[in-house]
Amino acid sequence: IISISGVEQARQVAGVQNVILTRGVNEIIPSMTSNVDKAGHIIATGETLVAAEQAAALAREQIEILVDDAYSIEWKQVEEQARIRFTDQVCWVCKVCDGTNCASGVPGMGGVGNMTTFQENSRALQRLKIQPQYIRNELEMVSTAIELFGHSFDMPIMAAPMTGAVTNMKGAVSEYDFALMILRACRSAGSIGWVGDGASPEKFDVILKALEQVDGFGVAILKPRADDPEMVRRFQLAEERNVLAVGMDIDAISFKTMRLRNQRTAARGVDRLKQLREATNLPFVLKGVMTPSDAEAAIAAGVDVIVVSNHGGRVLDDMPGTADVLPSIVRQVKGRIPVLVDGGIRSGRDVFKMLAFGANAVLVGRMVAIAAAKTVPFVFYCIVIIVS
Structure with missing residues (x-):
């Protein structure tokens, strides 16, 4: 109580x-x-x-x-409920979520191909070891708060943009409930949820409705559709809902579900990307940066925030883990814009490693998706337990 x-x-x-x-x-x-x-x-x-x-x-x-609905929740309870909702055709909800024993690929909760990129995200973090310093002065204050998009958040941990509750989760939860759960739970935890428009064109309307329920308190990330006017229209509709930021996941140009839905995508150079960026007054995020050269190009296009990401291993196999490429990208950016990262983050230790390598904040995907198979308190608990 x-x-x-x-x-x-x-x-x-x-x-x-x-x-x-x-x-x-x-x-x-x-x-x-x-x-x-x-x-x-x-x-x-x-x-x-x-x-x-x-x-x-x-x-x-x-x-x-x-009351604090998340007080008595344990992660074991979250896993058990997710297994019931997902069934063995979607996700085993393994004790260690590292892509070595997935029940499904793409579509589904796993990765593409042999899932080596999915696995490499986890391996890259596992290779990093923490060396503590115990002989030091006592810290007077410890804060996990950050500033991003002109707002203050209690933690550098946010929910990654995810859609496809029907396609990837076999309808374990509706698209609307999935988005709304994440948005509400993140806001309650002092964080912010990110949402995506997915491959199916109609899913964008669903996330707009969910954003309306939280007064726009979220970040909308769109697939790189080939139709520039349609992209601009979607940015403007999101802006009308008072979202904090909009953006695009550039690595989804070869996303399997986009092909399955006959949705044309397009790679964009600096000039074309800059035109899209200038179509909105909101902070603009580019997700899917994996090289220093792409980071530099994003800055040249006027991007406000980049996310180091390989889409959780769901777009291309045999890519490096995000923890391996993060340091070189941070060095290239040199603090000019915030650098966020996702990929294989399952614990507070993983968050700590990414922050130590220069990330301003992290995005968590699969753990949040597992928690969102049930209720808002489960998602809230998922975020809070990583912070603690």
Whole structure:
């Protein structure tokens, strides 16, 4: 229990004799097995049973108990629920999510080809070891807060843009619920959710509806469709929803699901990319940068933020892990724009390694997708547990 309010107002309701609380702030409300487990009781009287019940109901309306829904959640519980939702045709929800034993590829939750890029993301992080320094002065303050897109966030951890709940997850959750869960959970955790428009043209309308429910508090990343006017139209529609930033994942030009949906994509040089960037007043993100030269070209095109990403190994096999290429890209950028990264991030240790190599923040995909197979509190817990 985080807070309790309205108790005195409840006691003032006509017919209410007393309000008795059995739980207080910082205590836990257990699962209900009997009346003894209730958080409180209302004693009410009336000339008739109906009158007494109405008084008790009115008193209950005055009381608000705010609870932390994620408090009692354990990651094992998240995994078990995801296995039920996904089935063995989508994702095994392995203890170690590293692409070595996936139930599906693309479409699905796995990677393309032999999944070597998916696996290399994990290997690149595993090769990095942490050497702590214990003999030092005590730190007076530790903060995980960051500034990005003109806003402050409590943590440098955000949900990566994901779509295809029907295509990739066999309908374990609807496209709308998937996007809305992530957006709401990230905002509650002091972070921000990113959403993508996916291969199917109609999915863009779905994410717009989800963004409307959170007053635009999200980042919209679009596939690199060949039709520039359509790209501009989508940027403008996202801007009308007051999103914090828009962008494009350039590596999706050869994304398998785009081909399956007959959606034409196009590679863009600096000049054409600059024209797209100038079509919106919002911060512009380019996701899919894997080389220093692409990072430099992005800056020349006026991009505000880049994301070092190989699309989680879902576009091209035999690519390097993002942790391996991140340092050279950070050196090339030299602090001119923020550099974010995704790929294989499963724990706070992985986040720490990416930050140590110069990333301003990280995006987490598959762990969030696993949590989003159930409820908002599960996604909230997923983000908070990585931070802690």
